[in-house]
Amino acid sequence: MELTRFAITTELRHALEPLILDALFEYGARRRSATNDIDITAPMHLTMAQAIEVIAAQQPRWKQHLAPALSHLKLRCNDLPRRTGVQLHDMLSAAHQFFRHEASHTFRAAASAPDAQERFSILWTDFFSRCLLDWLRDRDLINDPEHLDLADTLVECAKLWVRQVAESVSDESDPAQFFLDTERDLTATFLRGPVKLKISGKPEPMLLRSTRGVTEAIEYRLGEPELAELRIVQTLLFMALIEKAKNVTCNQAQVIFFSNEAAAPSRIPVEVETAFRRFIGNEPAVKRLMQQAALVRSGRPLRTPSCLMITGPVGHGKTTLARCFAMAAGRPLVEVQSASLVHGEDLIHAADECLEAAGLVTERTTDSAGHPMLRYPPLVIFLDDVHGLRRRASVWQSLITTPERRVLTPEVEADFSSSIIIAASAEPMKVPESLLAGFRRIELEPYRQHDIASMVAAMFEQSKLTLPEPLTLQIASMGRCNPLRAQLFASELRDRHRASATAMPLNRESLLRLARSQWHVDEHGLADRDYLYLQALESGPKGLPALQHLLPMPDEEITIHIEPYLQHIGAMHRGPRGRSLTVMGEQLLHRHRSREH
Numbered sequence: 001m002e003l004t005r006f007a008i009t010t011e012l013r014h015a016l017e018p019l020i021l022d023a024l025f026e027y028g029a030r031r032r033s034a035t036n037d038i039d040i041t042a043p044m045h046l047t048m049a050q051a052i053e054v055i056a057a058q059q060p061r062w063k064q065h066l067a068p069a070l071s072h073l074k075l076r077c078n079d080l081p082r083r084t085g086v087q088l089h090d091m092l093s094a095a096h097q098f099f100r101h102e103a104s105h106t107f108r109a110a111a112s113a114p115d116a117q118e119r120f121s122i123l124w125t126d127f128f129s130r131c132l133l134d135w136l137r138d139r140d141l142i143n144d145p146e147h148l149d150l151a152d153t154l155v156e157c158a159k160l161w162v163r164q165v166a167e168s169v170s171d172e173s174d175p176a177q178f179f180l181d182t183e184r185d186l187t188a189t190f191l192r193g194p195v196k197l198k199i200s201g202k203p204e205p206m207l208l209r210s211t212r213g214v215t216e217a218i219e220y221r222l223g224e225p226e227l228a229e230l231r232i233v234q235t236l237l238f239m240a241l242i243e244k245a246k247n248v249t250c251n252q253a254q255v256i257f258f259s260n261e262a263a264a265p266s267r268i269p270v271e272v273e274t275a276f277r278r279f280i281g282n283e284p285a286v287k288r289l290m291q292q293a294a295l296v297r298s299g300r301p302l303r304t305p306s307c308l309m310i311t312g313p314v315g316h317g318k319t320t321l322a323r324c325f326a327m328a329a330g331r332p333l334v335e336v337q338s339a340s341l342v343h344g345e346d347l348i349h350a351a352d353e354c355l356e357a358a359g360l361v362t363e364r365t366t367d368s369a370g371h372p373m374l375r376y377p378p379l380v381i382f383l384d385d386v387h388g389l390r391r392r393a394s395v396w397q398s399l400i401t402t403p404e405r406r407v408l409t410p411e412v413e414a415d416f417s418s419s420i421i422i423a424a425s426a427e428p429m430k431v432p433e434s435l436l437a438g439f440r441r442i443e444l445e446p447y448r449q450h451d452i453a454s455m456v457a458a459m460f461e462q463s464k465l466t467l468p469e470p471l472t473l474q475i476a477s478m479g480r481c482n483p484l485r486a487q488l489f490a491s492e493l494r495d496r497h498r499a500s501a502t503a504m505p506l507n508r509e510s511l512l513r514l515a516r517s518q519w520h521v522d523e524h525g526l527a528d529r530d531y532l533y534l535q536a537l538e539s540g541p542k543g544l545p546a547l548q549h550l551l552p553m554p555d556e557e558i559t560i561h562i563e564p565y566l567q568h569i570g571a572m573h574r575g576p577r578g579r580s581l582t583v584m585g586e587q588l589l590h591r592h593r594s595r596e597h
Contacts, residue, residue: 001153001157001160001258001259001261002160002258002260002261003160003164003256003257003258003259004073004074004075004223004256004257004259005254005255005257006069006070006228006232006254006255006256006257007252007253008232008235008236008239008253008254008255010251012065012066012069012236013236013239013251013253015062015065016062016065016066016233017236017239017240019061019062019065020055020062020233020236020237020240021190021197021240023054023055023058024046024051024054024055024190024199025044025190025192025195027050027054027583027587028045028046029044030590032044040194041194042196043189043196044195044196044198045198045199046197046199047199047201048185048186048199048200048201048202048203049201050583051199051201052234053570053582053583053584054583054587055230055234055237056230056570056583056584057583057584057587057588058587059229059233062229062233063229066229066232066233070228070229073228073257075223075224075225075228075257075259076223076259076260076261077222077223077258078283079260079283079284079287080153080222080283080284081149081150081284082150082284082443082445084150084153084222085222085224085227087139087141087154088154088157088220088221088258089204089221091132091154091158092161092205093182093205094135095131095161095162095205096179096180096181096182096205097182097183098131099123099127099165099175099178100175100179100181103126103131104175104176106122106123106126107169107173107175107178108175109122110123110166110169111170111171111172111173112171116163116167117166119166119167119169120162120163120166123162123165123166124162124163128158132155136151136155141154146440149284160258161220164220164256165207168207168218177208178208178209179205179207179208180203180204180205180206180208180217181203182202182204182205184202185200185201185202186200186202186203186242186245187199188200188240188241188243188244188245189244190240190244199241203241204234204238205219206218206219208242208250213249214251215242215246215249215250215252216250216252216253216254217235217238217239217242217253217254218253218256219231219234219235219238219253219254219255219256220255220256220257221255221256221258222257222258223257223258223259225450226448226449226450228255228257231255231257232255235253235255236253239251239253268290268294269294269297269298271297271328271330272293272294272297272328273290275324275325275327275328276289276290276324278320278324279317279321279324280451280454280455280458280483281448281452281454281455281483282312282316282317282445284445285310285321285442285443285444285445286321288442289308289321289324289325289328289442290328292308292325293325293328294328296329296330296331296420297328297329307400307421307422307438307439307440308420308422309386309423309424309425309439309440309441309442310322310422310424310425310441310442310443310444311424311425311426311443311444312426312443312444312445313426313444313482313560313564314482315483315484316444316446316447316482316483316484317483317484318384318424318425318426318444319335319382322380322382322384322422322424323335325420325422326382329380329420331378331379331380331420332355332360333354333379333382334347334350334354334379334380334381334382335350335382335384336350336381336382336383336384337384338383338385338386338387338388338389339388340388341383341388341389341392341396343395344395344407344408344414345409347381347399347407347414348374348407348412348414351376351379351381351414351416355377362374362375362376363375363376363377367413371412372411372412372413373412373413373414373415374413374414375415376415376416376418376419378420379416379418379419379420380420380422381416381419381420381421381422382424383421383422383424384423384424385424385425385426386424386425386431386435387425387427387428387430387431389431389432390432393432393434394434396435397434397435399421400421400423400435400438400439401434401435401438402438403417404417405417405421423439426560428441446564446568447481447482448481449473449476449477449481450473450476452475452479452481452482452483453469453472453475453476454472455483455486455487455490456472456475456476456487457469457472459487459490459491459494463494463498465494465497466506467490467506468506470508471506471507471508471511474508474523475489475490475493475511477525478511478515478521478522478523478524480525480565481525481568482565489514489515489519492514492518493511493514496514522592524569524588525565526588526592529551529553529562530562530565530566531588532551532552533551533558533563533566533572534566534571534572534585534588534589535589536550536551537572537580537581537585538581538589540580541577541578541579541580542578542579544559544578544579546578547579563579566585570584570585571584571585572585
């Protein structure tokens with residue numbers, strides 16, 4: 001891991017802060033209008049969380065100001081473990097509380113040390129032994145082998161952070177001032193004539209370094225390229241809040257991103273890397289599959305007798321990954337739809353067809369009791385949509401949950417003990433518990449917009465066409481950050497352009513025209529059904545039964561196609577009271593209605 005700094009200049013703040021406050025005042029006024037509150041002298045109230053959601057929804061306002069500054073910011077975190085950003089944020093919050101309270105004496109002792117290396121040694125020893133180690137244990141990040149990569153990443157980030165703290169403190173530093181308090185609400189009131197906007201809530205963990213009466217805010221974030229712009233604008237908001245709430249001058253700030261260096265040379269065999277080369281994104285999942293394929297190719301078995309289950313939304317490449325794995329492992333692939341497997345004979349028939357096509361044969365033998373047995377050579381058996389087995393789980397119990405990998409029929413017993421079982425499901429919660437215990441899950445994350453844009457760009461390059469980056473990003477959004485959907489849209493744009501470049505030039509106007517007339521989505525990838533869903537949440541949180549009653553669509557349409565994407569873009573979230581509309585959802589509805597009128 002390494003640190004990449006972005007300095008927020010006075011010029012940048014002067015350009016962006018009015019736009020941030022405009023967005024907040026407009027949202028507050030819209031909420032006031034919705035409640036028929038006509039008393040403009042009473043403050044409009046926003047929580048910190050709402051304010052952050054508002055600026056996230058209004059990113060187009062400051063894109064032109066930030067784009068030149070961000071063009072030189074090189075960030076990389078594509079192959080970091082899943083949940084790194086969330087866990088990093090929680091870890092830094094714990095670190096702030098630790099040094100403000102129980103380790104304040106350690107901080108003061110370090111601040112008086114003569115050099116940065118000694119300060120680091122004092123801070124790191126106490127933080128690691130008394131805070132970080134327990135924090136990792138509490139979250140099962142060092143006991144579970146599946147989470148060791150994440151634990152290693154977080155420890156490395158923690159070391160970098162503590163080293164930066166050691167370089168920033170002086171013998172005059174006070175922990176109560178140096179670490180912004182994340183436990184108490186930060187409250188600030190902004191005025192525009194008679195109109196007041198009051199914002200309050202728990203702040204993000206930030207360092208406050210004071211020099212000659214000027215306070216500099218320093219925020220640490222994971223270097224996710226697609227979120228960098230939001231993190232910078234969010235820091236600008238906190239600068240304004242700190243000035244108002246603490247009555248200090250805070251006209252300097254840095255956002256320091258944790259980014260990972262270029263990957264070290266891989267020890268994965270070339271054949272394995274080549275097999276997975278065409279798969280873009282979801283690097284942590286791909287890395288795990290590559291490691292397992294390398295073990296298989298080397299003749300060593302998987303580390304546990306468990307099968308592998310790839311889970312993730314529809315269209316995210318689960319089938320493609322299974323095919324890549326089979327190619328990497330150098331084994332024939334038996335690919336079956338789980339819903340078609342009624343009896344054991346169905347899998348035997350599919351395996352026999354695969355072997356016949358590969359020119360391989362099955363060994364016919366008998367077991368110890370003299371019963372007929374088929375012993376299959378090494379295969380990769382791919383059970384697509386494995387939740388389709390839920391009504392016949394008992395038939396497949398011995399195949400999935402035992403090392404013997406047997407399939408029993410009235411006539412014969414099939415031995416698949418040399419085979420690797422890979423399953424895929426977009427609905428793992430529907431897989432019976434009796435089968436679920438036999439799988440090790442590899443979960444695909446929702447795709448980043450830039451990953452989908454890379455896939456789209458590659459499609460056009462293969463056709464010797466160049467699609468400008470803003471259009472590849474726009475197709476990624478219109479395709480709901482779903483690889484399959486975005487590539488279908490991209491192929492239609494490409495084919496229409498090939499047929500007539502004059503009628504379908506590669507520009508934004510053509511793309512929006514296609515989206516409206518053929519794909520029936522807007523620039524966000526939202527269709528009428530999505531807006532119906534958001535409208536159903538306007539009156540308050542609702543559970544799934546209530547939504548099923550209100551919306552004229554099947555249950556799976558809601559849970560598989562609509563909700564995952566709306567949750568991904570932050571338009572709705574699930575809580576104890578059910579599904580509820582977020583600020584982003586409100587903004588999307590407002591824009592949609594404005595266009596209609």
